[in-house]
Amino acid sequence: xxxISITVxxxxxDDDVEPRTLLVYHLREQLGKVGTVVGCDTSxxxxxTVLMSDPDGRLVGVKSCAVLAVQADGRQVVxxxxxxxxxxxxxxxxxxxxxxxxxxxxxxxxxxxxxxxxLLTDNPDPSDAQIREGLEGNLCRCTxxxxxxxxxxxxxxxxxxxxxxxxxxxxTPLAGEDETPDSGLPREQVPDEVIPQPVx
Amino acid sequence: xxxAAVEYTRPSTVDAAIEVLADEDAKVLAGGQSLIPLLRxxxxxxxxxxxxxxxxxxxxxxxxxxxxxxxAMTTYDAILRDPLVGRYxxxxxxxxxxxxxxxxxxxxxIGGSLAxxxxxxxxxxxxxxxxxxxxxxxxxxxxSVPATExxxxxxxxxxxxxxxxxxxxxxxxxVAQGWALVGVAALCRRDNGNIADIRVALANMAPTPVRxxxxxxxxxxxxxxxxxxxxxxxxxxxxxxxxxxxxxxAGYRRHLACVLTKRAITGCIAGYxxxx
Ligand SMILES: Cc1cc2nc3c(=O)[nH]c(=O)nc-3n(C[C@H](O)[C@H](O)[C@H](O)COP(=O)(O)OP(=O)(O)OC[C@H]3O[C@@H](n4cnc5c(N)ncnc54)[C@H](O)[C@@H]3O)c2cc1C
Ligand code: FES
Ligand code: FES
Numbered sequence: 001x002x003x004i005s006i007t008v009x010x011x012x013x014d015d016d017v018e019p020r021t022l023l024v025y026h027l028r029e030q031l032g033k034v035g036t037v038v039g040c041d042t043s044x045x046x047x048x049t050v051l052m053s054d055p056d057g058r059l060v061g062v063k064s065c066a067v068l069a070v071q072a073d074g075r076q077v078v079x080x081x082x083x084x085x086x087x088x089x090x091x092x093x094x095x096x097x098x099x100x101x102x103x104x105x106x107x108x109x110x111x112x113x114x115x116x117x118x119l120l121t122d123n124p125d126p127s128d129a130q131i132r133e134g135l136e137g138n139l140c141r142c143t144x145x146x147x148x149x150x151x152x153x154x155x156x157x158x159x160x161x162x163x164x165x166x167x168x169x170x171x172t173p174l175a176g177e178d179e180t181p182d183s184g185l186p187r188e189q190v191p192d193e194v195i196p197q198p199v200x
Numbered sequence: 201x202x203x204a205a206v207e208y209t210r211p212s213t214v215d216a217a218i219e220v221l222a223d224e225d226a227k228v229l230a231g232g233q234s235l236i237p238l239l240r241x242x243x244x245x246x247x248x249x250x251x252x253x254x255x256x257x258x259x260x261x262x263x264x265x266x267x268x269x270x271x272a273m274t275t276y277d278a279i280l281r282d283p284l285v286g287r288y289x290x291x292x293x294x295x296x297x298x299x300x301x302x303x304x305x306x307x308x309x310i311g312g313s314l315a316x317x318x319x320x321x322x323x324x325x326x327x328x329x330x331x332x333x334x335x336x337x338x339x340x341x342x343x344s345v346p347a348t349e350x351x352x353x354x355x356x357x358x359x360x361x362x363x364x365x366x367x368x369x370x371x372x373x374x375v376a377q378g379w380a381l382v383g384v385a386a387l388c389r390r391d392n393g394n395i396a397d398i399r400v401a402l403a404n405m406a407p408t409p410v411r412x413x414x415x416x417x418x419x420x421x422x423x424x425x426x427x428x429x430x431x432x433x434x435x436x437x438x439x440x441x442x443x444x445x446x447x448x449x450a451g452y453r454r455h456l457a458c459v460l461t462k463r464a465i466t467g468c469i470a471g472y473x474x475x476x
Contacts, residue, residue, distance in 0.1 A: 019208030043237045054306065137301025
């Protein structure tokens with residue numbers, strides 16, 4: 001066992017882990033961050049993408065199935081669960097995926113969104129070709145990618161118009177950790193926009 | 201799948217790393233982008249992983265005389281961000297841009313790529329083309345291995361058990377005085393599928409810079425398509441009087457003018473600017 005300390009979505013977690021534990025399983029099984037999923041055995045699909053600080057402290061996209069939890073010792077990690085702002089206001093990339101219908105089964109979505117946030121942090125005004133290339137590490141079996149590209153394009157525009165970077169805002173751990181046992185907001189505080197509506 | 205049980209250590213000096221690597225079942229862990237997938241599939245099952253992640257000395261690019269020295273733990277991403285690499289080893293930058301995806305480039309390292317020696321890997325071939333030298337440290341000291349001798353077989357290098365690749369030394373491949381044999385600057389405006397307006401200027405094809413008027417006339421109003429562009433560019437040297445000197449013959453310069461004009465116009469039409 002090795003003692004590690006990782007700050008995930010703004011909360012510091014100190015744990016003993018087996019060195020062979022992959023970061024993604026540590027997030028899911030030890031910390032309950034099940035928003036991050038595993039889609040393959042070969043580090044190809046990108047479903048497990050999270051942001052992790054590099055040695056210079058910059059948050060960058062990584063595949064959490066290709067990182068050992070021990071390697072993340074001392075680092076910051078942001079998962080899909082830490083992306084929404086205060087009161088669960090969706091991050092512009094989340095909002096654009098919702099509005100552009102950029103998902104079908106949704107399995108690739110957490111990784112796709114984190115990869116898009118990583119891309120837009122680096123390049124706030126990408127061309128469609130740059131969006132496709134920037135997301136080449138993420139596979140989607142359902143959508144055919146068209147709406148994903150549209151959503152990322154919209155999010156980029158919204159972020160530019162709002163004059164803000166795609167980098168996630170300082171996390172609001174209270175929303176995720178304390179309010180309810182299942183890490184969501186109390187029902188009455190959940191904004192309408194995140195509640196699925198039947199198609200008319 | 202999940203890797204087999206393994207011990208883990210993250211030494212803070214190269215010497216300490218070398219010491220642990222004396223254990224024959226120890227394995228170096230760099231960015232993990234090749235090794236962790238192998239551990240997951242249990243194609244590799246070392247007893248101890250020696251993580252080089254804390255060795256800040258092995259990260260970064262520096263200039264040493266005429267050479268560029270790239271630390272083994274420098275990530276692909278850091279290589280792409282490094283101004284020295286962009287200036288002195290553009291081939292390395294171009295190849296690195298094509299490796300894997302953003303996530304892989306954030307963690308994967310040049311040292312890991314070379315030590316892994318995957319025949320399909322991008323940087324091993326680049327290191328060969330750049331005439332790079334590998335700097336290697338082991339229990340018995342340091343040595344340099346030229347790229348031509350480093351790649352021994354499938355996934356096999358000249359690294360002896362217990363040895364660490366610490367840096368890659370790339371000779372400066374830029375010509376110090378970059379006088380152009382021939383230069384081409386092209387500017388064009390498209391109107392739907394046609395070329396509405398085009399200007400092409402040539403450097404070093406006459407006693408003064410000159411316009412490639414034959415190309416301009418042939419392409420103005422023509423379709424922005426290679427069937428029109430290629431024959432037009434073959435006329436780039438018309439009316440020029442290039443020098444015939446020690447650097448290049450006049451005939452070679454005429455040939456270059458055609459080739460470079462083709463590239464410049466194609467690049468221009470594709471929507472990016474290329475300073476050929
Ligand atoms: C989805 C995906 C796509 C990829 N696409 C490409 C691609 O297009 N082109 C390409 O070239 N590669 C590709 N790769 C492989 C990638 O480039 C790896 O990062 C690289 O091959 C290994 O570097 P690393 O730092 O991750 O090394 P690790 O995986 O940590 O180590 C690789 C091997 O090298 C040894 N090693 C590492 N560093 C040293 C050192 N300093 N001294 C001695 N031994 C050392 C390790 O013991 C191990 O055996 C891809 C990988 C993935 C997961
Ligand atoms: S689970 Fe497929 S890349 Fe990580
Ligand atoms: S929405 Fe199903 S895999 Fe992308």
